[in-house]
Amino acid sequence: MNTLPVAVIGAGPIGLITALGLVAHGVPVVVFEAGDDLSAETKAGTILSRTLEVLDRYDALGPVLEASLRLDEIGELDRATGTSTGSVLTSALAGETRFPFVVNIPQHELEPVLAAVLEERAPGALRMRHRLVDFSQHSSGVTLQLSTPDGPVSAEAAYVLGCDGGRSTVRERLGVPVTGHTLEQRYVLVDLVCDLDVGNPRDYPYLAYFGDREEWMVLVRQPHCWRFVFPLSGPEPSADELRDKALRFIGEVDELKVLGSNVYTVHHRVAERWRDSRVFLLGDAAHLITPMWALGLNTGVLDASNLPWRLAWVYRGWASPAILEGYEREQKPVAVNGSGELAEAARAVMDRRLESVAGWSDAMTRTLLGVRLSDSTMVRAPGPLQVGDRVPDLRVFGPRGPVHLHELCRDSFVALHVTDARRRPVLRDLDGLRQVVVSRWDAPHDSGLRDRAYFDPGATVRERLGDVAVLLRPDAHVAHIEPWTAESCQHIRNRYLQEVCLEG
Incomplete structure (x- = not known):
């Protein structure tokens, strides 16, 4: 077995989950993170059923569930009337998975949980304040050059996995172009504290999509607050403007406090290549997908599910290195076509150009349990089991x-x-x-x-x-x-x- 570790660049959710996958398969790993701390930004907040299955396989699910809010209904509502247009009930998947639900947890709360599990399983594997500067490949591995507060250091790795986000240093050093498009419309995400349970009961689903041709909104119940997401036209709003916008959707409440906000641009951009010999791209470094319908983080977790076992088989001598070629071949169509198709469907539903239909197929699709590898679609209908399907967890x-x-x-x-x-x-x-x-x-x-x-x-x-x-x-x-x-x-x-x- 190769004794050099796999180097994961970036300690966001995809980097940490990938590292946990390698540890679960007995592969030595080190995670280099440029920042002083894990992310404190208000980012991705919903983990779908397929990701829960991956976390369970990597022995990391329990702590994540403890920190999360579970829900079995993804609500679709008409913005103008406030009435339901149908809900996706994940309980319809009780025969498909041990986890017929999704969970809400903001990224800045998820990352410390994953990092704690990694520290327990592989003490010292996470190296903060180690910024990748450059790397060079050779026949037996990769030499990395990193900057630290104590000066430059070098490290040796068998493989390098670039999980360092949309502005990936790994991708930039490889010279890999990114193709696709960026939407003109920006979105704003704001976390608010307000009482919609007792003092001002609303009984919204914990994940509710308010569709409207003019002004749609997503409402997410997080463990400690409510999250609102809506399209932004014009300059970035002030805290008071964000507060007023939220009140236009939910009505007057006794008290409402803005915890934080984040304005972001929506992309559908994919790296032309996801591998260069011993170096791989995963997550946002490989594909920037709209976070609508929770596709951003959860599409990246599909990458983190596919590659670690392949590396383990190579490490153990059970497979030829040619097995690694299957990673990009299978995952790229999922990101380019599958998640892209769902992203367009999500925007159409929110703009009221497409009706959402609730049923088994919708639940399979929206939880990513229906993903078929190398396929051009994520929309799944009942039918016989095929190559590439995820097997039901019977x-x-x-x-x-x-x-x-x-x-x-x-x-x-x-x-x-x-x-x-x-x-x-x-x-x-x-x-x-x-x-x-x-x-x-x-x-x-x-x-x-x-x-x-x-x-x-x-x-x-x-x-x-x-x-x-x-x-x-x-x-x-x-x-x-x-x-x-x-x-x-x-x-x-x-x-x-x-x-x-x-x-x-």
Whole structure:
């Protein structure tokens, strides 16, 4: 195993989550952050279900949930009348995920939670006041030049992951152009303290989109305040003007205090290349996506879900370095087309040019549970499981009790053979691949399958997936699926070797 660490540049949410992913897979990591402190700005505030699943896989979800506000309704309201035009109820996804909800937590409260988990798992990995100046690549790694309060220092890394935001130094040093467009319209985000629960009850959903052709608004209930987001025309408003704007939406209240605000420009801009040999771009360094519908941070987390396991397989010698090429190939279409499509839909709904429809498909789409890798759309409709889909996190029962499909593949490729355990299918593993049987008939004790058999009472998995063999990746996406036959075990082994680029 390579002993040099992976260097993550930037300690924003994407950098910290990426680092936690590397730690979860046993890869040494160091995070270099230019600032004296973590972000204090009022930024991204909603974490979607797919991101919750990633945090759970990286053993970081508990502390984030403790600091967050959970909600199971994304409300759509007409600005003029204040009436609901339909809500996306995430409870419709109770059969899809262990987390059929989203959470609200502002970025300046999220980052310290993630940093604390990283310090617990990898003490000393986060290096504040280390600003990247330059780097040079060579055959065995990357040499970084950094500035610190104590003077310049150099560091060696096996790979460099640029998670340093829209003005990425890593991207600039690589000379990678960014293409796309910037919207003329700016948005303003303001955090306010007011009582909308007791003294002035409004009963708004904790995440409410007030659509209007003239003046729309997003209302977000944060753990300690309310957040308002709306389009800005003209100069940056004063605190009094922000207060008056909020009151025009919610009506008069007893008291309202402005905590802080942030004016930002909306982009849909994507780096032309996300990789240069041992250096990668993630999050805003790779793609600037409108934060509407919480697409900014959560699209970046999809990057942080895809790359760490690939690096782990290379570190362990289980995969060829060619496996790293799949990162950009899969994630770029998600950002360019998928998130772009949703961003345009979000603006159309807010401008009342498009009606939002509430249902299972909308819940899957809005929580990013419906993401299919390498796809040009994030809008998901019911249908059979396909390669690139995230597998539903269905419950089965192992020898000692319940377990979910995502738990089975946390740090391994897993092949699910959905068939009859009584027939004793022959299953053989490889480094990084575990093959198991999922059956509504529990494996007999003399079958030789007790340690790799998962009981499926009521054939829930079989009803959902069919009589199939499914190869799942460590990020819970489907790498291969075929009707089950006696030859499926060997087919899966061959497909796994192709996935990790050890066989053509």
